[in-house]
Amino acid sequence: MKRNARIKETEFEKQQELIVYYEKKADQERAELLAAHLGVTVTSEEAERNKARFALAFTDHGLALTGDQLSLCGDFVHMLPRLRYDNLTHEILVKAGKLKNGKEHPTAVDATAGMGEDSLLLAAAGFEVDLYEYDPIIAALLKDTIERSKMDERLAEIVKRMHVHEENSVKAMLQRAKEGDIPDLIVLDPMFPGKKKNSLTNKKLQMIQQFERPCEDELGLLDAARALNPLKIVIKRPVKGPYLGEVKPAYSLQGKTIRYDCILRGNS
Incomplete structure (x- = not known):
């Protein structure tokens, strides 16, 4: 065949x-x-x-993906404690994404949006975020989560800075590069295979991966981001994982299980 x-x-x-x-x-x-x-x-x-x-x-409660005795429904309410200023400033992603250009609302591209939690942190930190999600099922869940959050006064001002695009982020970034539509920040999170665990969180991740597989062209994803040439590219990796595309970052910020590699304009 x-x-x-x-x-x-x-x-x-x-x-x-x-x-x-x-x-x-x-x-x-x-x-x-x-x-x-x-x-x-x-x-x-x-x-x-x-x-x-x-x-x-x-x-x-909203649009939910159900199956295999599990249910996945986007919910930003559980993120509220992390969005408080005193907690938000300690988020590793927010630290990694911090810029020195002085903009009140810098622009960001989340090229691997998934369920949107990383983008929510960036939006709470003041970024205008374009979220790219190519899988229509995950995109539908994400859009529904954002629309519901607009009706919650605790989240409304944040999520209005989140803009979902249901399309291939590699193609979108290459097109934006041609048009000169350059964001200040790009975030990449090529889903890396996790260790087998029985936790509910990992089972839900496995359910998502029935529809959206981990990135198979990591180098293409990075090349498209570098072609767009933002001030900074932040890449989420396993704490002991290799550099994406074997490109050494300017610096990295590390947590217990993940690491954010930061590529700056000029060193990419």
Whole structure:
């Protein structure tokens, strides 16, 4: 079988194991639009929902990805303690992303947005953040999380600085480079395989990775970021992991399990 044919078949199989589900009539239109966007079935029947391995379900708490006895629903409320100024200034990512250009609201690109928690920290620190997420399922969860957060006065001012783009970040960064649309900061977090654990957090990560695999072209991701030539590129790595693309950073900030490698304009 040709490789392209195999890719198409895999995508078809993924569609067959995912369904969009809603209970309330008020959610029907959004559910139908999402299902059409994803190219999957939509239903309000629980029996139909149970036939699929995974469901994107419209619930009272927000859009949730359910399956394998797990449920993943974006929630920025649990991040509130970390967003307090006295805690935020101690976040390693915020320290790593700090710039000296004096802008009140510097610009950032999160090229590997995922569920948006890193971008939330940057937005809380004052950045205008463009979040790039190529997987439409993860992007749908992320967009829903941000829209719900806009209705929470504790988060509204922060998330209004977060702008989601459902597209390939490598292509987007290369296009921005051509247009001269240069951010001050780029953050890269190519998902690295974790050690096998039984924690709920790791099981949910495994569920996400059913749809979004770890970055297979790390060098391409870094090359696109370097082509855009921001003031700083911050790369999230395992604490003992190799440098991304074997590019030595200007400096690194290290936590217990992760490390942020910082590449400055001029040393990239």
